[in-house]
Amino acid sequence: MTRPITAGVDGSPESAAAAAWAAREAVRRDLPLRLVHVGQRLPETLVLAALEDTQDRQDRWAGDLLAETEQEIAERHPGLAVTTDVLGEDGAASPLVAAAGDAELLALGARGHGALVGFLLGSVGQQVIAGAERPVVLVREGDEASAEAAGRDVIVGQEGDPEDSAAALEFAFTTAAARGAGVRAVRAWSLPPVFAYSPASLALLDESGGMEPHEKKALAAALAPWRERFPDVPVTEHVEIGSAGQVLLSVASEAQLLVVGRRARRTAVGARIGSVAHAVLHHAPCPVAVVPPA
Structure with missing residues (x-):
C-alpha cells in the first residue's frame, strides 16, 4: 500500500x-x-x-x-x-x-x-x-522552500544503543536522500555521578580511551548500517557534552529539518512526549520531525 x-x-x-x-x-x-x-x-x-x-x-x-x-x-x-x-x-x-x-x-x-x-x-x-x-x-x-535549498543538513539526534535511534536515523537518511542533502548526526553526553560507575562500565571506558571517545564510537556504530544503506548521503558526526536538547538546539539554526526520536509515556493527566522532543519542539527555528520507535 x-x-x-x-x-x-x-x-x-x-x-x-x-x-x-x-x-x-x-x-x-x-x-x-x-x-x-x-x-x-x-x-x-x-x-x-x-x-x-x-x-x-x-x-x-x-x-x-x-x-x-x-x-x-x-x-x-x-x-x-x-x-x-x-x-x-x-x-x-x-x-x-x-x-x-x-x-x-x-x-x-x-x-x-x-x-x-x-x-x-x-x-x-x-x-x-x-x-x-x-x-x-x-x-x-x-x-520557506528556500531553507531546504540552502545547503543545510538534516540534523538528527542519536542516543542510546543503535536500535534505540534506528527509526529516527532511517527517517533522517531517507529524507536527506530525497532532498540531496547531508545528515548531521548529533549525540550528546554528560558525566555520570561518580557512584554510577561500576567495574564493568569503567573497564569499557578504559577500552574506549575515555568518555568522549566512547561516545564517538557509539555514534559511529549507530550510523554504520545507514551509511551502508545510503552511500550517497554525506554524513557529519557531532559529539558534544551537554544535555541532548541543548546540544540539538545549538545546531538547529543550521538545519533544514531537525529529527528526534519519541519516547512517549502515559501519565495521570494524559500522554507526554520525551524531554528532548519537548525541548526542540518549543524552541527550534526549523521544522521538527518527531519519529516514534520502530
Whole structure:
C-alpha cells in the first residue's frame, strides 16, 4: 500500500505552511498528498454571523478551505495527486492520530513564539505526537522552500544503543536522500555521578580511551548500517557534552529539518512526549520531525 504524505489544514497560516511543506515532500518522494481538516474551526466573524444554519456554514467553510488549499498546491505542483477529507467534528486528536497511521508522515502547523523562534504546542498537538504511529512534522509560519535549498543538513539526534535511534536515523537518511542533502548526526553526553560507575562500565571506558571517545564510537556504530544503506548521503558526526536538547538546539539554526526520536509515556493527566522532543519542539527555528520507535 502506498502511504500518502498527509497535512492537517485548519485555515491558519501555520497549517498553510505545513501543507506547502508536505506538498514539496510528496513531490520529492513521488507520493500522493492528502489534506485533512479535523473539526469545524470557523473564523470569528463567520461564527458571529452564523444563525440556525451554523452547521451548514461550517461544512461549506471546511470544504471551501480544502478546495482552496488544493488549488494553491496544484498551481505549484501540477503533477501531484491530491485528495482531501474532513475528519471528525470536534477537533480532537484521535482523527489526526488515525490519519497519521495511514500516512508516510503527518505534517501539522504550530504557532510560533513571535519574537522568539520556535513553536507553541497545544494539547491536541502533544496528544497527536505522543499517540501517532508514524512520524509527525511540526511546521511554523514563515517556513520557506528556500531553507531546504540552502545547503543545510538534516540534523538528527542519536542516543542510546543503535536500535534505540534506528527509526529516527532511517527517517533522517531517507529524507536527506530525497532532498540531496547531508545528515548531521548529533549525540550528546554528560558525566555520570561518580557512584554510577561500576567495574564493568569503567573497564569499557578504559577500552574506549575515555568518555568522549566512547561516545564517538557509539555514534559511529549507530550510523554504520545507514551509511551502508545510503552511500550517497554525506554524513557529519557531532559529539558534544551537554544535555541532548541543548546540544540539538545549538545546531538547529543550521538545519533544514531537525529529527528526534519519541519516547512517549502515559501519565495521570494524559500522554507526554520525551524531554528532548519537548525541548526542540518549543524552541527550534526549523521544522521538527518527531519519529516514534520502530
